[in-house]
Amino acid sequence: MTNLPKAYEAKTVDAKWYQFWQESEFFKANPLSSKKPYCIVMPPPNVTGALHMGHALVNTLQDVLIRWKRMSGFEALWVPGTDHAGIATQTVVESHLKKLTGKRRKEFDREEFLGHIWKWKEENQHRIINQLKALGCSCDWSRERFTMDEGNNKAVRVAFKRLYDEGLIYRGDRLVNWDPVTQTTLSDDEVEYEERNSFMWHFKYPLSDGSGYIHIATTRPETMLGDTAIAVSPKDARYSHVIGKKVRLPLMERDIPIIEDHHVDPAFGTGAVKITPAHDPNDYQMGMTHKLPFINIMTPDGKINENGGTFAGMTLAAAREAVVAEMQKQGFLEKIEPHVNRVGVSYRSKAVIEPYLSKQWFISMDGFAIKLRDAVTSGKVKLIPKNWENTYFHWINNLRDWCISRQLWWGHRIPIWHSLKDPTIQICYEGEGVPPEVAAAPEDWRQDDDVLDTWFSSALWPFSTLGWPEKTPELNRFYPNSVLVTGYDILFFWVARMLLMGEHMMGELPFPETFLHGLVYAKSYWRDLEGGGIAYVPQEERNIYELGKPVPKEVKFRYEKMSKTKGNIIDPLEIIDSYGTDAIRMALCASASQAREIDLDLRRFEEFKNFTNKVWNGARFVMMNLEGDEKQGSTPLTAEEFSQGLTENLLALEDRWILSVLNRTIASVNTKLNDYFFDQATLEAYDFFWKEFCAYYVEIAKPTLFGKIGTPEERKNKQKLLVIILLHAIRLIHPMAPFITEELFQSLKERLNGLVVEINTGQTLDPYTTEAITALNSVACIVAPYPQVIHSNFSNSKIDTTFAFMESIVYTIRNIKGEVKIPSTTAVEVHIIIPDDHPHKQTIAQNLHIISALVRISYIQLHATDPAELEHTSASVGSVEGLKVMVPIPAELLQQETARLAKEKEKLTLLIEKLSGQLANESFVSNAPPELIDKQRTLLSQAKEDLQHILHKEM
Incomplete structure (x- = not known):
């Protein structure tokens, strides 16, 4: 066999094995399999998006689980897909068409514009799919879905019709969150809030009877154009004499009443509040209670409409300035105070959200809140980490009806047709095309212009991807899904709504567990500017600091959400190109603690690139040393010899110890993966390979492998055990680092001549060799059995204690060398003074090779008492459990x-x-x-x- 190349070339290895896995159909799941099912549905990324570090994280974690379960004997299905992403996609394509044609969306015919989006989708969809493949995602690509494919279109229509027929979907005039840039409504969860410096304006409104004024304070002076009342608290004695009177609304010259309402806080502002029911959520409720007029003063694109009088046509910002100026001119402005406002902005366009009265479609949440709360309190669904439960319950306790309509063209068009003859008549239709009534008289009907909220179709994802509403084998086998893995930031957008839809449509919750990972943060570096402000450092300078160069005092840094402005975006594709896919995957897994923030920097990727090199070099060493040596008179390890198993009485202390550590690591990694502690599972596998296997066991094995100590039989036994440990280690690491481990697994198979052995049930074969042969009989590492604890009499807790004792002697000698400043590469004499009755004397005598292998030693000797030859020699002394370790000090030191x-x-x-x-x-x-x-x-x-x-x- 040709030895492994000296250097590991990730790019060559990655492409080769992904193609092999796909062609071998290892990713495909069989719904008719007798294996226990395990299913994950991918949180669908935007169809026209590009892979970012958040995608890399969530999909790496899912792939780790799928690969682990597949190797553990489950029929593992990972359903991939992409999301049509209504607002995001329409905005991108609209901008693209504006540059290309100079035309805006509404200058196109609806169908013509949608044609452009579908073309854009077809041209760009492959990009993120190919990027997910580059990450190593072992999805069943034959089941790839799109939230607007034919199957999902049908699922959406059926779900809508059922909710409509049950009276849970209704249409009404409601105050909604309006984005004047994209000109659509947003759900409460799609609104982000920012603290902004602004002002509080104090006005006085004249009483209509001329008896005085009432004083109000507002942060939105432009909305006074739509005021329909002034409200005061019934407990506020200052205003008891004016309740029931009217004020003359300045600028608009109309009378509005002064009302009392217990929701008014007498301590806020002046204690008197202007009420604008059509443009404030609190005022809306008060307007409903007191049956006030609702005056809309805004156009869909964020300008003052005809109800704004002389201010009509102005933008809201311009109207604010104009209103304040006119109020001052007429003597109604009293003062202006600085004030910090909590402003809602669109999570997509970043436009300031305007409360806006419009006709929308809603799903009534009455009755759902109890079910959603029960799903978690009953334990039917576990939120992991558990501390997200309080956030979830807070949302449930403040649940409002879900606004599901959007004023877009791209999306699932609402399957409602309105009669043009009788506005009270409408048809909800779940079939393809149009209802029969519409087909018979199309001129009498109009389909609703709105589309559904993107999250409506996403809420059906756990079962629509499996074929619902049809009764498919996949749906029967893989629903409920096994787990959902997603970021905590879409707990309400998506997770809660999937619970709602799954329970309502399927009668069963969609998954028993939800792992909510943290968000990825990276360091941003900046310098403070004179006179205020900051300047972020260029990308090249940032990378230097990321890789360990000391940061100058004038440069400040902190971990923040990634953004282009801050210059702290880490591109996963660039990381893959520079460090390899396995390095980015392991770095992400090792960073994925159950915390809200996952901090990344380039050194993390460098660390795991070094680890992949360590794995490669460790495996290369093992395979090189399976060969024979003519000078030693040794022969290569053959497949036949390996299949004869380990010889128990030839197992040394270090052999039994490494088997014990391997068992502990296997047990712990399986437990940690089961509990979603990805970081701990990864780091324990990392430590085992680097520390216990390479730094200890391989070093101790070298003298035997090199023929310096031991017999040829002991050498063969060591070679067999090295294969067993390496084979376990690469399978243990495979879910996190699939490419390098597949390469090494296939190399081991080739080295052992494609070993295929029928294990004779009558043959006495140790369990480690039996398991190794079973693994090597697998076609590939991806489908080889995942390591499980092996129970045997080869090791026990006493072995661990004994090895730890030998290890403490090694530590003592290393510490002495360190204290005296003897270089680690310099060999030293070691004298161990141990009484004849010491319980470990025989252990030390039998295992001096362990000490000699782990510390550079020129000579080592045991003594029952202080040796006479050292009486006049200066030596540094250490002690370990009743024995002394003496290291003579060189004269120069x-x-x-x-x-x-x-x-x-x-x-x-x-x-x-x-x-x-x-x-x-x-x-x-x-x-x-x-x-x-x-x-x-x-x-x-x-x-x-x-x-x-x-x-x-x-x-």
Whole structure:
């Protein structure tokens, strides 16, 4: 066999194995399989989007679960798909067409414009799909879905019709969140809030009878054009004499009443509140209660309409200035005060959201709140981490009817037809095309112009992707899904609505668990500018700091959400190109704690690129050392020899120890993945390979492999065990780093001649070899069995204790070398003084090779008492469980060590004097807190122990 190349080339390996997996149809799930089902539906990314780090995170985590479950014997289905993303896609295409043709959306015919979007979708959809494939996503691509494909269109129509027929969908004039840029309504959850510096304007309105004024304060002076009342608290004595009177609304010259309402806070502002029911959610409720007129003063594109009198045609911002100027001119402006406003903005266009009275379609939430609360309180659905439950319940407790209509062209058009002859007649139709009544007389009907909220179709995703409303084998087998993995930021947008729709349409909640991962943050770096403001550093400079160059004092930094403005976007495709796919996947998994914020920087990716190189080099070493050596007279390990299994009586302490650690790691990684601790699972697998396997076991095995110690039979046993451990390790890591592990798995198969062995049930074969042969009989690592704990008499807890004892001797020698400043590459003499009756004397004598392999040693000897040959030799001494470890100090370092010990002794002596004096002081002991006294006593005890250690070394 050709040895592995010296360097790992990620780009070559990644492309080769993804194509192999796809062609071998390993990603496909069979709904008729007898295996236990496991299903995840992908949170669908925007169809015209590009892969960002949030996509990379959520899809890596899902792929880890799918690969883990697939290898664990489940029929694992991961359904991929993309979202039509109504507002986002329409906005992008509209902007594109404006540049291309100079025409805006409404200058096109509706069908013509939709044709452009469909063309754009077809041209761009492949981009993010290919990027997900580059990430290694093992989705069943034969089941790829789109939220506006034929199947989903039918699912949406059927769901809408059912809710409509049940009286849960209604149309009404309601105050909605209006985006004047995209000219559509948004749900409450699509509105983000910002703190902005503004003003509070204080006006006076004249009483209609000329008896005085009433004083009001407002943050939105332009809305006074639509005022229909002034409200005061019934408990506010200042205004009891004016309740029932009217005021003359300045600028509009109409009379409006003064009403009393218990919702008015007498302590806020002047205690008198202007009421604009058509442009404020609180005022809307008050307007309904008191049957006030609703005067809309805004056009859909955010300008003052004809109800604004002389201000008609102005933008809202211009109208604000004009109203304030006119109020001042007429003597009605009293003062202006600085004020911080909480302003709602569109999560898409970033436009300021305007409360706007319009006719919209809603789903009544009456009755759903109880079910949504019960889903979590009953434990039927677990939110992970659990601390998201309080946020979820807060949302449920403030649930309002869901506005499902959007004033867009791109999306699922509402399947309602209105009669042009009788406005009270409408038809809801779930079939394709138009209702028979409409087909018979199309001139008498008009389909509703609005489309559905994107989240309506997304709420059906867990079952519509499986074929609903048809009764498909997939739906029967894979619903409910096994888990949902998504960011916490769409807990309300999506997760809660899937629970709602799943329970209502299917009679069963869509998944038992939801893992809500944190959002990805990256460092932004900036300099403060003179006179205020900041300047973010260029990308090139940022990258230098990211990779470890010290940050100058004048440069400040912090982790923030990624944004182009801040220059802290980390492009996953660039990371894949620079570091490899496995490195980005492992870095993301290792960072995915159950916290709200996931902090990333380039050093994290560098760390895991180094790890993939370590895995490669470790595996390469193992495979190179399966060969024979003519000088040693050794022969290569053959497949036949491997299949004969391990020889138990040839297993050394380190062999039994590594099997014990492997078992513990396997158990822990499986548990951590089951509990969605992706970071801990990844880091434990990382530590096992790098530390226990490479840094310890491989180093200890080298003398045997190189023929320096042991017999040929022991060498063969070590080779077999190295294959077993490596085979377990690469399968353990595979879900997180699938490409390099597949390459190594296939290399092992090739090295063992494509080993296929029928295990004879009558054959006495150790369980490790049996499991390894089963794994190697697999076609690929992706479908090989995931490691499970193996119970055998090869290892036990006593083995761990014994090895830990040997390890402590190694640590002691390393510490001595470090203290004396002996380079780690310099070999030293070691003398271990251990009484004959010491319980570990035989263990040390049998395992001196462990010490020699892990520390550079020129000579090592055991003694029952202090050796005479060292009586006049300066040596540094350490102690381990009743034995002494002595390392003679080279002459050139003796003076340096003597000075170090003297300095340390002086420091400890002074500390002991200080602490002893303090604790002998009755005043201190009587008045100091007990915890401080205990702390000082502990410090004194430790200082005395350290001093004895120094004195012992001086001897």
